[in-house]
Amino acid sequence: MLQDFRNHAAAELRCESAIVVVAGENGSGKTNLLEAVSLLGPGRGLRGARNAEFCRHTAAGPLPWAVHGRFEGPFGPFEVGTGTPPDGAVDKRALRLDGMPVRSQAELAAQVAAVWLTPQMDRLFQEGASGRRRFLDRLVWALEPTHAREVASHDNAMAQRNRLLSQGGHDPGWLSSLEDAMARHGVAASAARLAMVNRLNAALEAGTAGAFPAARCALSCEVARMLEEQPALAAEDALRAKLLANRGRDAAAGLATAGAHRCDLLMRHIPKDLPAEMCSTGEQKALLVSVVLAHAALIAAARGFAPILLLDEVAAHLDVPRREALFAALRALPAQVFLTGTEMAVFDGLGGAAQRFGTGENGSGVRALPPLGAELPRNADYPVREGL
Numbered sequence: 535m536l537q538d539f540r541n542h543a544a545a546e547l548r549c550e551s552a553i554v555v556v557a558g559e560n561g562s563g564k565t566n567l568l569e570a571v572s573l574l575g576p577g578r579g580l581r582g583a584r585n586a587e588f589c590r591h592t593a594a595g596p597l598p599w600a601v602h603g604r605f606e607g608p609f610g611p612f613e614v615g616t617g618t619p620p621d622g623a624v625d626k627r628a629l630r631l632d633g634m635p636v637r638s639q640a641e642l643a644a645q646v647a648a649v650w651l652t653p654q655m656d657r658l659f660q661e662g663a664s665g666r667r668r669f670l671d672r673l674v675w676a677l678e679p680t681h682a683r684e685v686a687s688h689d690n691a692m693a694q695r696n697r698l699l700s701q702g703g704h705d706p707g708w709l710s711s712l713e714d715a716m717a718r719h720g721v722a723a724s725a726a727r728l729a730m731v732n733r734l735n736a737a738l739e740a741g742t743a744g745a746f747p748a749a750r751c752a753l754s755c756e757v758a759r760m761l762e763e764q765p766a767l768a769a770e771d772a773l774r775a776k777l778l779a780n781r782g783r784d785a786a787a788g789l790a791t792a793g794a795h796r797c798d799l800l801m802r803h804i805p806k807d808l809p810a811e812m813c814s815t816g817e818q819k820a821l822l823v824s825v826v827l828a829h830a831a832l833i834a835a836a837r838g839f840a841p842i843l844l845l846d847e848v849a850a851h852l853d854v855p856r857r858e859a860l861f862a863a864l865r866a867l868p869a870q871v872f873l874t875g876t877e878m879a880v881f882d883g884l885g886g887a888a889q890r891f892g893t894g895e896n897g898s899g900v901r902a903l904p905p906l907g908a909e910l911p912r913n914a915d916y917p918v919r920e921g922l
């Protein structure tokens with residue numbers, strides 16, 4: 535249930551099928567709906583937006599918002615609620631699991647996992663490595679909740695070292711302790727990224743992506759290479775030594791020229807034998823779909839619960855054979871899937887497997903549509919679900 539979330543005054547979705555399709559015109563609130571669902575899992579949601587942005591903006595000003603979800607977990611039903619805290623601080627976000635405040639993201643990650651593909655990711659292989667690293671980190675994080683802490687601790691130590699070096703680096707003891715932190719957290723983060731790449735490749739080889747193009751992932755990362763050649767403690771020593779040797783060069787460059795922050799996720803389209811960045815937009819989308827499907831299967835196997843897959847505007851960008859392959863793979867996947875698009879007809883291939891909703895004009899709500907094949911009322915005038 536959503537209340538005053540972005541353009542939705544009030545909306546309710548009762549998911550009775552593993553595949554849910556939301557269709558509506560541009561700007562009707564489809565992505566907002568997916569974003570609301572993503573906020574029921576760990577992290578900052580699919581747009582990484584600031585909390586104040588979630589409030590519904592009206593002429594009277596921003597309104598406090600709330601999103602509430604009821605889940606069927608392997609150990610029974612549970613509820614997640616999030617929104618503006620009771621004190622009305624719109625820049626903050628309260629998060630509750632079964633009515634109790636969530637103390638750590640790991641607590642939530644043990645119960646809910648959400649993975650998404652959005653149109654913003656269409657240029658993932660064209661743009662810089664940081665976007666691909668964040669994408670990979672999200673995949674790791676869904677299975678290793680401590681990963682976010684390792685990455686944040688590494689980046690924090692690196693920022694302090696950069697600052698100290700830019701000021702002349704006159705405190706060698708402090709510099710050494712920052713480099714020690716970069717080595718420890720950087721090796722841990724790189725090891726987790728490498729393990730995820732290996733697990734994804736094993737899942738892709740096992741055919742989890744169905745008829746999607748066979749993809750192969752690789753990690754381009756100096757620290758991961760160190761880890762492949764030696765045990766983790768020796769890799770930490772090697773990275774520490776490298777950071778010490780690089781001090782002068784890093785001070786001149788104004789950044790750390792070595793470390794875990796330089797990792798990049800590479801992907802290859804196996805049938806074409808081409809790197810992802812040389813594939814067409816649709817082919818790149820299909821590669822990402824392959825990886826996300828493999829990841830969903832990994833979560834389901836490791837965690838014992840179905841992840842939530844949020845696929846925003848994915849089907850419309852695939853040609854008919856790839857779209858059919860997507861639908862077949864989704865039907866076989868143990869996951870709760872949300873698909874959006876501007877045209878409901880794009881999802882006809884799902885037949886009765888999908889539950890269908892429509893978003894109204896100007897955020898006028900979310901209406902449940904009858905299943906495909908069911909007889910339509912003569913004047914198809916489906917009521918807007920209002921009230922929470």
Ligand SMILES: Nc1ncnc2c1ncn2[C@@H]1O[C@H](COP(=O)(O)OP(=O)(O)OP(=O)(O)O)[C@@H](O)[C@H]1O
Pocket residue numbers: 539540541558559560561562563564565566567587588589590591592876893
């Ligand atoms: N905080 C907010 N308060 C009110 N309206 C908002 C807020 N944030 C976004 N909107 C509006 O919500 C509308 C729907 O946005 P959304 O991105 O969900 O559209 P969409 O249905 O996915 O459209 P498209 O098909 O173009 O991708 C937009 O018109 C946007 O201006």
